[in-house]
Amino acid sequence: MGIPLLDLKKQYFDLKPEMDAAIAEVMENAAFIGGPKVKALEEAIAAYVGTKHAVACGNGTDALFLIMAALGIGKGDEVITTPFTFFATIEAIVHVGATPVFVDIEPGTYNMDVSQVEAAITARTKAILPVHIFGQCVDMDPLLEVAERHDLVVVEDACQAIGATYKGKRAGSLARAAAFSFFPSKNLGCAGDGGIVTTDDEELAAKARKLAQHGTTKKYFHDTFGVNSRLDALQAAILLVKLPHLDEWNAQRRAAAAIYDELLAGVEGLDLPVVRPYGEAVYHLYVVKARDAALAERVMSALKDAGIGTALYYPLALHEQDALAALPGFVRPSLPVAESCDAATFALPCYPGITEEQQREVVRVVKEALA
Numbered sequence: 001m002g003i004p005l006l007d008l009k010k011q012y013f014d015l016k017p018e019m020d021a022a023i024a025e026v027m028e029n030a031a032f033i034g035g036p037k038v039k040a041l042e043e044a045i046a047a048y049v050g051t052k053h054a055v056a057c058g059n060g061t062d063a064l065f066l067i068m069a070a071l072g073i074g075k076g077d078e079v080i081t082t083p084f085t086f087f088a089t090i091e092a093i094v095h096v097g098a099t100p101v102f103v104d105i106e107p108g109t110y111n112m113d114v115s116q117v118e119a120a121i122t123a124r125t126k127a128i129l130p131v132h133i134f135g136q137c138v139d140m141d142p143l144l145e146v147a148e149r150h151d152l153v154v155v156e157d158a159c160q161a162i163g164a165t166y167k168g169k170r171a172g173s174l175a176r177a178a179a180f181s182f183f184p185s186k187n188l189g190c191a192g193d194g195g196i197v198t199t200d201d202e203e204l205a206a207k208a209r210k211l212a213q214h215g216t217t218k219k220y221f222h223d224t225f226g227v228n229s230r231l232d233a234l235q236a237a238i239l240l241v242k243l244p245h246l247d248e249w250n251a252q253r254r255a256a257a258a259i260y261d262e263l264l265a266g267v268e269g270l271d272l273p274v275v276r277p278y279g280e281a282v283y284h285l286y287v288v289k290a291r292d293a294a295l296a297e298r299v300m301s302a303l304k305d306a307g308i309g310t311a312l313y314y315p316l317a318l319h320e321q322d323a324l325a326a327l328p329g330f331v332r333p334s335l336p337v338a339e340s341c342d343a344a345t346f347a348l349p350c351y352p353g354i355t356e357e358q359q360r361e362v363v364r365v366v367k368e369a370l371a
């Protein structure tokens with residue numbers, strides 16, 4: 001049978017009657033774009049995350065772009081971020097005309113090393129874009145403190161971290177604004193693309209909403225140039241069915257992670273993920289780091305031979321990508337911790353519904369490959 005890296009079918013089959021009814025309702029009402037389902041989802045996500053506003057949009061990449069654009073970040077500006085993330089994080093920066101500036105990451109959590117941010121600030125720095133990678137929050141308090149001293153805005157890329165907490169507050173409510181993705185594999189995923197912006201800032205929310213609708217607040221009258229980035233009602237309906245189950249699913253991810261932590265403790269050649277005591281992680285991915293790329297390759301091919309899903313996260317840090325080399329004026333920094341992860345960090349299956357027996361099989365194969 002094998003063990004997949006994630007199981008998307010299970011959530012549907014577990015909730016099939018409710019899911020099918022919600023989809024049928026949208027089809028019968030034929031309100032496909034915007035409408036009551038999207039509004040209800042925005043209210044539900046704002047309440048869940050703990051912000052005053054939420055603005056649904058086409059995907060997580062757009063959510064980041066809409067925030068950057070609404071903040072007026074653009075040509076000549078610099079945004080400090082992490083090289084260890086999905087490419088979309090920096091696409092949002094580049095597409096508003098700004099330049100990404102990378103700081104290195106911490107070993108173990110793979111999050112931005114907050115202690116390196118201040119040294120990266122220049123006269124052109126406008127914002128800091130931390131990413132709560134793999135579902136664990138960045139250490140936000142010292143980051144917000146630096147930002148405040150230098151009058152910089154902080155935006156969270158919370159795409160992998162819905163439900164994660166930092167000192168009791170949820171990811172997405174920790175800075176000026178945050179972006180979430182509802183891509184199917186995310187902890188709260190829809191049946192296609194979807195995303196949302198969360199913020200307490202009413203003006204920012206209104207600007208993001210306008211930009212997502214061709215720069216209009218009144219149909220066919222445009223006071224600025226925007227884009228078309230909408231969430232459709234079918235996706236909102238599906239997400240509304242799933243949202244009440246998110247905390248339980250995240251708890252199951254944490255329980256599965258605890259089992260790996262225990263079964264793999266002390267294993268030679270493999271570093272396990274580190275979780276800081278300041279919050280609860282939601283394990284979007286359970287990522288381990290092999291001593292080197294060759295060992296990662298050996299373990300991963302043993303997993304694949306055994307029918308067990310695995311993948312590199314991420315095979316190449318962003319500051320080393322060809323797209324960056326082609327960016328005018330970009331000087332590639334040396335970021336040793338991020339570079340040490342290239343082709344060495346990979347995910348083990350960790351999703352709601354994975355059984356302890358399946359995890360024991362994963363661990364057996366990993367240990368055998370390491371021996």
Ligand SMILES: *Cc1c(COP(=O)(O)O)cnc(C)c1O
Nearest residue numbers: 059060061086088089159181183
């Ligand atoms: C998934 C993801 C995105 C982009 O979300 P999409 O919905 O795929 O556009 C951005 N940042 C991070 C960290 C992500 O994991």
